[in-house]
Amino acid sequence: MKKRVRSIVLTGYGTNCEMETAHACRLAGSDDVDIVHISELLYGDRRLDDYDFLNLPGGFLDGDDLGAAKAGANRIVHAVVKGREERLLEQVLRFVDRGGLILGVCNGFQLMAKLGLLPGFDGCYETQSTTLTFNDSGRFEDRWVYLAVNQNTPCVFTRGLKELYLPVRHGEGKFLPADEAVMERLHRQEQVVMQYSDGNCERAVMSYPENPNGSLDAVAGICDETGRLFGLMPHPEAYLHRVNHPRWTREDLPDEGAGVSLFRNAVAYIRHEL
Amino acid sequence: MTKINRIEIAFRDGVRDAPGEKTKKNIQEHLGVNVDRVTTVDVYTIEGVVTAEELEAIAAGPFSDPVIQRWGINRGLARNFTWLVEVGFRPGVTDNVGRTAAEAVRYLLGNERVDIRVYTSRQYAIDGPVTRHDAERIASGLLANDLVQHYEIIDGSSWDPDRGVAPTVPRVDIEDDLRVDEIDLDVSDEQLRNISGSRVLALSLDEMKAVRDYFADAGVTEKRAAAGLSPRVTDVELEALAQTWSEHCKHKIFNAVIDYEDEAGGLTSIRSLFKTCIQGSTKLIRERLGERDWCRSVFEDNAGVIAFNDDYNLVYKVETHNSPSALDPYGGALTGIVGVNRDPFGTGRGSKLIFNTDVFCFADPFYDQLLPERALHPRRIFEGVREGVEHGGNKSGIPTVNGSIVFDDRYLGKPLVFCGTGGIMPARINGEPSQTKEILPGDRIVMAGGRVGKDGIHGATFSSEELHEGSPVTAVQIGDPITQKKMTDFLLVARDRGYYRAITDNGAGGLSSSVGEMATLCGGCDLDLSKAPLKYPGLQPWEILLSEAQERMSLAVPPGKMDAFMTLAERMGVEAVDLGVFTDSGMFRVRYGERTVAYLDMTFLHEGLPTLHLSAKWNPPRHDEPSFPEPGDLGGALRSLLARLNICSKEYVVRQYDHEVQGGSVIKPLVGVADDGPGDAAVLRPLLDSFEGIVVANGICPRYGDIDTYHMTACAIDEAVRNAIAAGGSLDRMAGIDNFCWCDPVGSTKIPDGDYKLAQLVRANRALYDYTTLYGVPCISGKDSMKNDYVVGGTRISIPPTVLFSVLGKIDDVRRAVTMDAKRAGDRVYVLGRTRSELGGSEWFALHGYVGNDVPVVRGEEAKALYEVLSDAVSKGLVASCHDCSDGGLGVALAETAFAGGLGMEIDLRLVPADDVSRNDYLLFSESQSRFVVTVREDDRDAFRSVMENTCCAEIGRVTDDGLLVIRGLDGNEVVEEPVDGLKKAWKQPLAF
Structure with a gap:
């Protein structure tokens, strides 16, 4: 029997990619797609318990004023849901425990890293051990980048994908682990899902602008040990149709943008494996 | 614990301090001072009672990132420096990070801790052989703007890290007594x-x-x-009248009676340039369209409204924010962009914002002469404005899709900062046409969003004057895109639920203007200023009424919807307050509690302003005719032109703006094989499930105004339209926005040439009428800024008269859009439109120090016919690339087309359709209007030619794969043979900061 796929796209307090993220979920075949303001969760009008696919889209939560997504993470950790004696974080952890999928893009990835949802070593989702900080250039930049996808990763979102070409649009996207052991473990457990790469999407590169922010080991996205939680700096929801591609007027491209495939994988996983 | 504590946050050892490195680079590039190293420390000063444990929880929790940062409480973290500069805000200046920090503390410690306030500052620890004098220069010339910030410089040799910097808070303390002067x-x-x-x-x-x-x-x-x-x-009444009657709000010069004398002595009396030339043109175009009229609301609201299709309307407005940007480039430009956001947002029932545009006019960023007193260096203005628009646009989640930068040293005293925003709204909302608003007596006056402070008082009147020594510093505000984003998220929900009847923004003139204008819809108001939420106590009633504190909208809420409106606001974290009631009393009544402080007849407030009577006299200027020979090295000449500031790549700026958020990007500002060619116009899809799209473009060419503002304006209109056509737009549905920025044109002893400047304005308006009616491109909104002069210590620097023409067009199917880059070797190169010896005001003459006299003249009928046919060819898919010819003429357009495609070209100038052009350099660099460079697939040649029949269209060469731009001159010899890589390098280098 086919399972109904229910997607939630979280917004509010500075998130700004909710529309195209919801569109991506719809294109991928999600049966329900709700754009939900954080306040609706905080007032108990909606609950994460009613969804399978949580999208944390890009934007500037609270202006990134205390560092990217820092104040946003602080809200999730400490804010109490009205009428229920629980913090929002507890709902998130229950969602993870139940086997739901989380996709964090850009600011959403920053949020996941700062909450500790990623890398989630040993199933612990509350300890921060990686971060995303200021680009080496010291600048916000909008540019498309080539990405090499790890073929051995448990990440369910990238199944069947070898390469991607997507835009980054951030000022704080440089990936750093707390120490070498964290980095080593990320590699060993194949949690490094994608890396900034050369134009053939074969070789991870440290050189600018191919690696747009100076991320250590050119890390562009990581997942948790289960592969169900995935965060990345590039924006898959920004490439849903070939006319989004910067060179669509000069290259032969399929109508559907490559960004949709991440969402298709998520929907397929929920439908058939959850 | 004491009531004031400092938490400092620094990077851990071994973590790259990118903000510090960027500051070091800026110190070197802006000031020419070499320093070894700059490191940064973020400082949070916390006011309010907190325990030691709480302080640690704050420092280790929301304020720092454990992976990369370390923290200290009431001690200094800076190490190893010669000088430490700490920069903080002055009292009352918007501190966005401080606001977020205080909110984070409340999440952590509990909502009841409202007494805790947080103030932020930043330390720059500078290491290297830097003198105190240089440290002062770095602090005042780069790191701090004295107007809004204060700084402290600490000598490294006297530094005691255990003590650090003594905590102080920039709290606003003002006397509290309520006062209304008569x-x-x-x-x-x-x-x-x-x-x-x-x-x-x-x-x-x-x-x-x-x-x-x-x-x-x-x-x-x-x-x-x-x-x-x-x-x-009362002072409240006098101030309200001054705001309402300001040049900024009432456009007195555009509504004046003008006696115009032409060069032959012929006299005409013009009763309002606005009514005759601008509104008159739109009226005529709409009459011609008849039942097909797609204009929905023009000139009467905060922005213009046109139909996108049967189900949706588009909204567009372009504003300027020049005076504030001169004083505080960052805050001024940030406020400019978030301010213009509120125009389409506050139009009709309110629209969702879908794109921003930005056009800047600066002096040379490499200016090396003595600066006039109080003026900031153009490089600093450039960087501040760029960053302000970056933060305003990116953080609001609105893509910045189109713009340009014009350089001319006459913008030294006042830069021009044009910010535009487009929106979309359903054609009907809750059954009513979305472009309309109504207010019934009894509706509540509600203000939503930010709080009222002393910021921005007198903005409307201040910008209606020249900039001078006494210009009030309170006129500057700093916008807060996140407070605004929260507010717009909330109001779009409230709109769709029918919680309010009318909405408008609080911009220039504050509540005085917003409520005053809304009250005209019902015939009066009764506004209570004592209910307005304040950032700090001590504001007088007139200040509350006038404050231009940002991020506020005024609404008319039916009494029956108040509860629902206020509940939703609270849930979505937006402050909203009931400030009184709209009436039909015919009176603008303002009270403070029980006491009436203003009581003015609505008719007097809005119609009591006497009409201005001015005179204008046109004397065409005569410039020296250039005399320089055709250069032997035209390739070198081409490279020099490509490196001109007005032509070179603006990638440095464009890359730092998010131009793709919301997912509708189709033609980006940077295009071509390496994503770095200069796109002519933006194309986007506002609805992701449709291929209907919009095209956004602009035209601006102040140099031609040195010869004749009539032709300058004609060229600006033509450039905007032509850019839109080049990307795939059509004249079927294209609307314009006019922005006039002038130097004071009112003659007086101070301004002896006022009648000439006014004549320039008259001529510009006449061109606007002539060409918009000819093209059928109606202006739907616009703005003028008439006092762009800088007067300090006897020096007057006036901007050149400047017209920005912005267009918004409809594209039926974005999959037919075209980019400017050559696509493949073998394609044929065409030039469309005739080249004439029109180099007056050109970049080629400017390069040789001349203005000349033969300004480009737009042959409107020819151009219109060409645009219609070209749109047809594009919609048939016959055009591989299309690029507009503008600054630098055909030579620059060819080079850009070639290098954006990473391909070579062979061109024969003998095939270029031209009238009496006998020099290769003139043929290459003339700026004749209404021309394009087009490339066409070999297979499409015949079809293309047959569509283009009867227009001026000639095949002049072909695209090659050898990477060389080869041009044969009029005598058949090669006059240019340049590797396109080298041309591109020359074009990219000047502003590659």
């Missing part, structure tokens, strides 16, 4: 002038007299007595 206007003319001047009212003597006469009227006195007011004007 002003006696029954005084001499001289005293009336003084009252206007000393209070920054910017009212003329005639206007002051009109106010005096109103208050002298017996009927008025009687009404006032009944309301408990004396016959004298």
